[in-house]
Amino acid sequence: MKRIERHPTDRATLAMTLVALLGAALTAAAYWPGLMTWDSMREYREGLSGDIDDWHPPVVEWVWGRLAQIVPGPAPMLVLQLALYWGGLVLLAVQVRRAGRPEVGWGLLACGFLPLALALTGAILKDSLMAGALLVATGLLAVRLRGGGGWASVVAIVLLLFAATLRFNAFCACLPLTIALLPRAWRRTWPRLVLTGIVATAALMAAMPIANRLIGAKPSGVELSLVIFDLGGITEHGGGDVFPRQLGVADPVRVNHRCYRPDKWDSYSDWVDPVCPLGYTAWNTRVAPAGVKPYPFWLRAVVAHPIAYAEHRLTHFAINTRLLPLADSVERPVQVEAPPNDWGYHVTPNRVLHAIDALTVASAHTPLGWPILWIALALGALVAGWGRQEAGLVVPLAVSAILYGCGYLVFSVAVELRYHLWTELAALLATMLVAGGWRHIPRRRLVLAYLPAAIVLVVGTAFRL
Incomplete structure (x- = not known):
């Protein structure tokens, strides 16, 4: 039988896919069948009963209700979150590698092992589901930038509309990616860009109320x-x-x-x-x-x-954003066990869970746990990457991180670290893309780009002394 030689590109894609599967398996092994929170308990209850209100995203409850008819419990939602999260990362990494930047592609995939992300994707949270949808949309944007068909843009925009139904402020994260996916002619001049931005913002903001009405969710007074x-x-x-x-x-x-x-x-x-x-x-x-x-x-x-x-x-x-330290020093950055619930779903303590949780808690008490630092790093990536070869991915990711993170200046009533999962991920990915070509960026530009991050480090540290 003639031996078939596998192309090196295929072997690299397979290797990246295996690493992504390993990452997904790591979280699944730690948090199986999926960590229930107070929020997800209410979502699951309403998804089972069909009596849905809009206190939590009705789309989550509707989807979970359909999945529970196949496999009850949190497991199908955990699988969905992990599939989107790691699927999006490997899609993005493969496209960047195929564009001739293999080391950056592997670096992007490594970003998936951010301790906070590993812990949060193990819990059933709208924030994790939203981050997964945004990651797949980013991967499809990379496909489009490499000459992929229009189908990639269509699927990505559908995913962004889905993400916009998961948080009332999600449009801030979705807008830059949506604009980047639209035809270039729609944003060729500043007037066109502004008009496109206004129309895209209106569409993204309308996604949640339209979905709620279609599902028949009752108003809860959450506003x-x-x-x-x-x-x-x-x-x-x-x-x-x-x-x-x-x-x-x-x-x-x-x-x-x-x-x-x-x-x-x-x-x-x-x-x-x-x-x-x-x-x-x-x-x-x-x-x-x-x-x-x-x-x-x-x-x-x-x-x-x-x-x-x-x-x-x-x-x-x-x-x-942790520029100021939390007054309540005992508040955990992530949840590690499920509250008592009517169905008895819980996570069995294990070594992998303890390791991920310990890394997450430790990193949360360092500048890596300051969302304000990630916002500053996203700003640095935007300045450093503007006009460069990687700008097609860096600019939408960085602006998405900045808009979503700064959106909490207005749209926020609590300080849980999970709210900033996408900001941290998008900022980290944009920074990794810039880091791959930092030698070709003028030193003065790099200093200007990352001066805000240095200032944040100094000010945040001073507040903690």
Whole structure:
């Protein structure tokens, strides 16, 4: 029988695929059948019953409900997350290698072993699912840049629309990749780019409400978390009451001072004890029946008190991105065990789990656990990679990381590290692409590019001394 020689390119692709499978198997072995969180328990319950509201992404609940009809429990969602995550990474790595940059391709694949990402992809989280969809879209963008057919752009844009249904602020991450996938003529001039950006933003922002309506999700009042948190922040920093008068609280400024925390909104929720008289429950029982619309009321308060609003938001953002250290030093960066649940799903402790968790916790307490540093690194990659051969991938990834990370300056009510998974991944991938050709970048440009990251390191360290 004639021996068939395998082409070196095929062997390299196979090797990359095997490494990706190893990465997926590593997380699966540690977290099987998938780590349930309080959020995912509610999503699974609603997916099984079909009684879905919009507190968590209805798309997740709908998809999980369909998968549970085949295999119950978290396992199918874990497999889906890992398939998207590692599939996207290996697709991107293979395309970059085939473009003549094998060492960069392997470096991109190695980025998948970021400890935070290994831990978070083992938990059933919308953040992990979104990151996986964005990674596949990025890989398809690489296919398109190498002359692949228009099908790659179509599939990638569908995935970006799917990602946009998973978080109400996901459009910030999806927009730069969407624009990069559209025909070049649509962004050839600045006016065309601006118009394309406006239309793409509108489409991405519409994805979630349209999907929710198609699924038939009931409104839950989830928007009140942002509204009440910001009203509390304006009241705290401005010194005057901006809450609706229908709440009927005798001394709202004093009461709010007791309720308000700059890091998260939970003190206003209906699951704390004691319940805040200015919070979620009081709004639903006293304010909503009076016909007060949350967003218009919020906007009037922001416009009337811009300085207090800015102080509140900047303080929260500094904590959220870890420029300032967390006040609650015992809060874990990732979850390691499932809460008690009706179905008995849990992760069995094992050595791989302990190793990944230990690495994640350790790295989270270093600058690698500061989202603000990753935002600064993405900015550096954008400056260093602009106009270069790799710009077709670097620019969309870097801008996606920056927009999504900075979007939490406005769209944030909590400080969990999982919110920044995509920011860290996109910034790391963009940095790796730039690092592959750093010798050809002028030294002055490199210094200018990464000066913000150096400043962040100094300032963040100073706050911790």
